[in-house]
Amino acid sequence: MARRILLPVLELAAVLLLVSLGVFLLLSLVPGDPAIAVLGEGRTPQEYDALREQLGLNDPLLVRYGDWLGGVLHGDFGTSLVPPQTSVLDRILSALPVSAQLAAMGLVMALLIAIPLAMWSAYHEGGRADRSISAATFGLLSMPSFLVGLLLIAVLVNTLDLFPRNEWVRLGDGIGGNLQHAFLPALTIALMEAAMFTRILRNDLVTTLHEDFILAARARGMSPLRIMVSDALRPSSFSLVTVLGLSIGRLVGSTVIVEYLFALPGMGKLVIDAANQGNYPMVQGAVLVIAVIYVGSNALIDRSYGLLDPRTRRARA
């Protein structure tokens, strides 16, 4: 029992340590001087040097990493170098809910689109519906997300005037306004993800539908819909669930384009802005949080295979 809990936690810690070290080293290679980022151009070398000393930038790399890691373990992610010079953690905690909500809504919508489409497609394997859906998803996958977003804005906001164009409303400030704002960016994400999900699930469903137990279920008089939902879906969802796990991590950290397009204060925007400004404590903190979510969601997905397939469950002691 202890092994089953302890081992994954240790694994998780090791992965996070490596990720944070990697980010730290990479950032130290990035050209540009944080001191200039903070003070701006045109100061005396002494001023820059004093600040570097104050920030600990003159220490050896590993010492700096140790200092940063020590702070993180105490809940101190440091302070933003760029004004407003507030706590990194506060900034992350204000951006994270936006990204998390976007990712969650996007994924739920994507699944709502993808599962019925994949079923329809697989049921009519090789038929006209299957080929149309395949072409549509392929087209969507080959479109960049900003194009999808722009098209949605052009049609749904500018032409049909279905959605508001003012600032982001936080979830705490009224759920109606929030959902209204979140819907379009979430739909942009959902369409891209749904295209991938549909293709993956459709292929696995087609394979499953050729299995003997599907024929056996038909021979017991089960309806096609029931067979699809109750017999075929679960054994076909392994690839989908795996990709879903990767999507969670990816969407929380890298929906930058969608965030910019819809002016959303999310994690992607936070990281990119910070990176452009040489605001390294911010980048480090944000990347660490994203990594935690990435690794955590995949660890959860790993656990979930047992729910999908009883054969992978370990014997209960």
Add this chain to the structure above:
Amino acid sequence: MMTPSDGPLLVVDDLHTVFHTPRGEVRAVDGVSFQVAAGETLGLVGESGSGKSVLGRTVMGLIATGPATTVSGQVLLDGRDVHALKPGQRRQLWGPEIGMVFQDPMTSLNPVKRVGTHLTETLRRHLHCSRKEATERAVDLLNQVGIPEPVRRLTQYPHELSGGMRQRVVIATALACDPRLLIADEPTTALDVTVQKQILDLLASLVSERTMAMILISHDLGAVAGRTDRVQVMYAGRTVEAGPTRTVFDSPDHPYTDALLASIPQLSDQPHTVLRTIEGNPPDMTRPPRGCRFGPRCGRADDTCTDLMPALVAVPDGPARQVACHHPLLSIESLEPNAPLTEAGHGR
């Protein structure tokens, strides 16, 4: 077992199942007819690729027809044309009227569904009973197929059961709604030899208890020998010989049946006896021989066999015996029915 009642339950008349493949037409079932009465067991035998499994599925109406697959001929279950029914009506037959036992119990149960669910969903679908009733019936069914601790088995998954136990579960699901016809498609092929006999005996006893009709599809002549009333020998999509099992196996009329029977190893054989086989291979089904399908592998074949397809006709070699051969191995040689055969052979 031998009491056919008033009128046959199942009438299959001139059934064809044709797959249109890129390589050409494959006539997997090519003009097969037979009847099965309630309480009667028919054996369909033949080697792999002879069309027996496709025949079983076509009889049931399970074959999805479309541009790639066409079915013609009639399957009458109790007078109803199975292939003329709408899909929804046909599904009403599957379970309460016709049940099917599949070849491989490792793959014919859903690996992510509990054993009990397989049974209860079938029961609830057709008998519209409550969850509780369905569970009670499921326990009862598992008892009937000889599964110990049925209550515990209900919550187990298929992989937690042995192959023989799984096939018992498959049989229980097929019998759940008391079908009048059971089609058992190679029900023991995937099982250990010791388990095979148990399963065949179980099937035979369940069928006779319920005066069900059964079609036992098998390539194993031994499996069919003691447990069927009549046997129909298939070769390359066609019936080559049909008749009461005992007389067919005692004195086969068709050279193919004869060769099949001769290739069964006997316990009385000396050790290291070379096993007898049938020379050659079954024909390429996209280009079957013009005449007798078995002609190229047959020792008795002559020019007639190459040119003319023999029709299945009654022979006076015993009651209800039929054979499709120009030169059958009749025990009463004087009655060799050559003339009517060539005449009937122009059909297809």
